[in-house]
Amino acid sequence: MSAPRIERLGDDALLVRLGDAIDASVNARVHALAARVREASPSWLQDLVPAYASLAVFFDAERTATGDPHAFVGEFVTQLLDDDTAPAGHATLHEIPVCYGGTHGEDLVAAARELGLDAATLIARHSAPLYTVAMIGFAPGFPYLLGLDSALALPRLATPRTHVPAGSVAIGGAQAGIYPRQSPGGWRLLGRTPRVLFDTARAQPALLQPGDHVRFLPIDAATFDRLGASA
Amino acid sequence: MTAWQVLSPGLQTTVQDQGRHGWRHLGIARAGAMDPTALAMANRLVGNDEQAAGLEIAVRGPRIRLSRACRIALTGTEIQATWNGETLPMGRPLDLPAGELSLGPLRDGLRAWLAVAGGLDAPVVLDSRSTDLRGGFGGYDGRALVAGDLLSIGDAAPVKTSRRPAFPAWWIDVDDPWTVDRHVLRYLPSLHPSARELAGAVWHAHANSNRQGVRLDGAGLSGGGGDGVSEPVAVGTLQLPPDGQPILLLADAQTVGGYPRLGHVIACDLGRAAQLRPGEPVHFEPVIPAQARALAHEHAHRLARLRIAIAQHL
Numbered sequence: 248m249s250a251p252r253i254e255r256l257g258d259d260a261l262l263v264r265l266g267d268a269i270d271a272s273v274n275a276r277v278h279a280l281a282a283r284v285r286e287a288s289p290s291w292l293q294d295l296v297p298a299y300a301s302l303a304v305f306f307d308a309e310r311t312a313t314g315d316p317h318a319f320v321g322e323f324v325t326q327l328l329d330d331d332t333a334p335a336g337h338a339t340l341h342e343i344p345v346c347y348g349g350t351h352g353e354d355l356v357a358a359a360r361e362l363g364l365d366a367a368t369l370i371a372r373h374s375a376p377l378y379t380v381a382m383i384g385f386a387p388g389f390p391y392l393l394g395l396d397s398a399l400a401l402p403r404l405a406t407p408r409t410h411v412p413a414g415s416v417a418i419g420g421a422q423a424g425i426y427p428r429q430s431p432g433g434w435r436l437l438g439r440t441p442r443v444l445f446d447t448a449r450a451q452p453a454l455l456q457p458g459d460h461v462r463f464l465p466i467d468a469a470t471f472d473r474l475g476a477s478a
Numbered sequence: 479m480t481a482w483q484v485l486s487p488g489l490q491t492t493v494q495d496q497g498r499h500g501w502r503h504l505g506i507a508r509a510g511a512m513d514p515t516a517l518a519m520a521n522r523l524v525g526n527d528e529q530a531a532g533l534e535i536a537v538r539g540p541r542i543r544l545s546r547a548c549r550i551a552l553t554g555t556e557i558q559a560t561w562n563g564e565t566l567p568m569g570r571p572l573d574l575p576a577g578e579l580s581l582g583p584l585r586d587g588l589r590a591w592l593a594v595a596g597g598l599d600a601p602v603v604l605d606s607r608s609t610d611l612r613g614g615f616g617g618y619d620g621r622a623l624v625a626g627d628l629l630s631i632g633d634a635a636p637v638k639t640s641r642r643p644a645f646p647a648w649w650i651d652v653d654d655p656w657t658v659d660r661h662v663l664r665y666l667p668s669l670h671p672s673a674r675e676l677a678g679a680v681w682h683a684h685a686n687s688n689r690q691g692v693r694l695d696g697a698g699l700s701g702g703g704g705d706g707v708s709e710p711v712a713v714g715t716l717q718l719p720p721d722g723q724p725i726l727l728l729a730d731a732q733t734v735g736g737y738p739r740l741g742h743v744i745a746c747d748l749g750r751a752a753q754l755r756p757g758e759p760v761h762f763e764p765v766i767p768a769q770a771r772a773l774a775h776e777h778a779h780r781l782a783r784l785r786i787a788i789a790q791h792l
Contacts, residue, residue, distance in 0.1 A: 255666055255767070257712040258745040258774060269707055296502045296710040298734050303710030305502065308774075315771065383505040384708060384734035387613045391708070428614070445504075447603045447615045453504040 251328055253321045256303055259293070261320055263328075266300035269421070271393055273300045274381045278338070278458035283327045291320070297457045298382040299391070338379075340460045343425070345374065345416050345438040346471035352416070352438035358401055372396045373437060374463040378423060380455045388427035388445030388453040392461060395423040407433030414439045416463065427453075438465075441475035480546050484627040488540040488581065492609040493600045493617035493629075494591075495531040501604055502733045508713055509608040509616065512589055512689060512729050513749030515781060516553040519652045520593035522788045523551035523571045525635070530597030531607035531617075535590045539581025540623060547575045547637040549595040553652050555587025555753055561643045569649035571792065573637045587660070587753035596634030611689060612730055648791055650784055653749070660750050663726075664763045665716060666770055667741040672699040672718060676740050676762045684723070685756035689730040691717075692754055698722025701738060708736040714748055716740040726751055744770045746777035 256262040263280065266273035274297075281295045281302055291310035296303040304324055308316040347370045348355035359369040378394035385391075400421040408431060411417070415426040417434035426432055427445035440463075444454045455461065466474070484491075494517065497510020511517035511534055518528035533540075539557055552559055552568045559566040562577040568590075584590055600607040600617050609617025618627060638644075667673035676699065684693035702718040711717070715727045717737040724740055728751060743751060744765065754760055765773070 254668065255742065256710065257666075257714040257742040258770065260710075260712050262710060264709070267707060294500045294502045296733060298709045299707050301707075301709045303502070303712070305499075305712075315767075317767065382708065382734060383503065384732060385505065387505045387507075387610075389505055447613075452501075452506075452604060457503055 251325075253324065255317055256305075259308055259316075260303050260305040261317060261324065262301055262303050263324055264301045269299045269381075269393070271379065274379065274393055277302050278379075280324070280327060281458065282337075284324065287323075287327065289323065291316075296382075298384070299393075338458050338460050339456070340377075340462065341455060342462050342464050343416075343440050343442055344466040344470065344474060345440050345463045346466050346468055347373075347438035349468065351468065351471065352436050354435040355437050358418070358435050358437065361401065362399060369399070369437070370465055372399060373418075373423075374465050376462075378461040378463075380457050380459045380461065383453065383455070383457055385424075386427060386430055388455070390425055390444070390455045390461070392423040392425075395421060397421060401435045403433040404435065407431055411436065412439060414441065414444070416440055439471070441471050480548075480631050482545065482629040482631065483543040484623050484625055484629065485541040485543055485578070486625050487623040487627070488535055489537040491536070491540045491623045492534050492611065493531050493598050493607060493623075494534045494609060495607045496529055497608050497729065498604050498606040498610070498616075502710070505733050506604065507610055507612065507730050507733065509610045510606065510729055511591060511608075512752030513554060513591070513652075515746075515749055515777075516652050517591040517593065519650060519781075519784060519788070520551045520553040520591050521597070522785060523553075523569070523650070523792075524549045524593050524595040525571075525792060526593060526595060526597050530593065530632075531600055532591055532593040532598060533623075535581055535584070535592060536588060538583050539590065541581070542579045542629075544574060544576050544579055547573065547639045548631065549573050549634070549637050550579075551593050552581075552590055553593075554584075554590030556585040557590040558582035558585070564643055566643060567645065567649060569651060570645050573640075573644040575639055575641060575643070588755050589752050594631055594634075595637070596632035599630035599632045610730070646791065650788065652784070654780065658750070660753060661759055662761050662763055663743050663747045663751055664765045664770075664773065665741045665743045665747075666767065667764050668716075668739045670701060670718065670738050670740055672701045673740045674764060675699055676716065676724065677764050681724070681760050681762070683754035683756055683758050683760060687754070687756065689728060691728050691731055692726045692751055694724045694726065694760065696723070699724065699740075703738055704736060706736045706738060708734045709739075711735040711739070712742065714742045714745060716742065728752065744773055746773055
């Protein structure tokens with residue numbers, strides 16, 4: 248495990264790097280650190296942006312009341328890095344219903360063939376793991392999920408689609424994700440969820456928060472329509 | 479409540495304020511004015527809170543029918559502005575009777591900002607009235623203005639009506655025109671091996687630039703990549719993609735990215751980056767953290783003096 252490194256991220260943020268690779272234990276430390284900073288709730292805190300192996304701490308420099316806000320915030324975060332007794336937060340488990348294949352997941356059959364599996368096995372292996380929302384990015388509410396069965400890694404499309412439907416559950420390389428709204432995208436589409444991942448009208452716009460856990464629940468098309476209608 | 483009718487939209491006119499803060503962990507961009515200071519000072523000139531929403535105008539402005547008298551102000555780069563054919567100046571409160579406001583081409587830069595007394599009354603979405611063009615929300619239906627749009631204006635003190643525009647003889651320059659070179663951006667280099675080489679080269683703003691970022695065109699730098707572990711990025715981050723042509727991230731930038739980072743342009747210079755026209759040269763000047771802090775203080779002091787000056791004149 249490499250020692251944490253702290254660097255500047257512009258005038259009003261620090262980047263705390265806990266590792267250099269996509270790794271579940273490093274990511275868990277990122278979310279634990281984020282939870283401890285959030286728990287301490289310093290008045291200068293503007294935002295905490297977790298990624299796979301790093302955490303950005305955005306601050307309001309005027310509230311740090313010091314000549315060197317980066318040093319001040321860096322010192323604050325360093326103390327929490329070492330503090331394993333402090334709370335590490337709690338993660339919510341979300342069960343995400345997914346209708347696999349057909350018009351809901353155009354790439355399912357081709358992806359299964361490419362992996363040397365039948366479609367049912369691909370569905371079973373994709374819906375088996377407990378995933379973690381490693382980070383949110385690319386688009387508002389787009390979760391990058393850690394936990395994909397490494398045998399299911401699939402290269403991205405050579406030519407990205409111009410229209411990926413909202414709710415598409417997809418694989419891109421060794422990563423899994425869900426497209427919150429219709430957008431362009433090059434990941435392989437296995438299925439769709441009727442759940443609305445991102446809605447600015449909700450007090451909490453994103454269904455999934457960084458650090459949360461996700462399990463996919465296979466459903467049939469009729470259930471998809473029923474859940475979609477009630478959403 | 480009064481409304482303005484958009485007769486023609488201009489090239490890309492958007493409703494913006496000081497942006498969304500505290501939502502980057504959900505992949506939500508800051509958005510907001512590309513030069514937040516310029517919009518804040520335009521708001522001051524019309525007596526608004528600095529957080530009020532105004533219009534950001536790019537390249538060529540809109541034509542707007544004013545249904546009643548109002549007070550507006552224009553900041554940013556020089557824009558050809560007329561009311562019923564009469565020329566209007568920049569950087570001061572302008573009392574306009576009902577009529578047609580025409581904002582033409584921008585000179586010497588790319589963007590200008592318009593504030594109106596009472597502010598633009600766009601709905602607040604995630605704490606801001608700014609347009610998130612990539613996310614498709616906020617501002618006016620999450621998009622740039624089109625002909626026929628009706629812009630609601632918040633309540634403001636009535637403007638004394640006359641038959642012609644009225645404005646004072648004084649004005650403000652948001653940027654100090656004597657000490658600031660628009661083509662120099664100061665940055666804090668990262669530890670990347672090419673971070674300091676950025677300063678040695680001449681770059682040009684690429685035509686394929688937008689509110690998300692300015693692409694830089696020049697002799698490429700080595701050490702670019704596209705397969706790094708994605709990390710948070712910020713407004714002002716300088717990225718180095720595999721082709722060696724850096725990208726300076728601006729207001730609508732994504733929240734995470736996998737390209738190596740060359741450093742960060744200091745916040746008080748980002749408003750100038752918003753003015754770079756395609757093909758214009760730009761130089762980067764490295765600073766150390768202490769200089770960056772001193773420049774930020776200097777900028778804050780200049781703004782404080784501008785606020786006092788405006789308050790004394792209004």
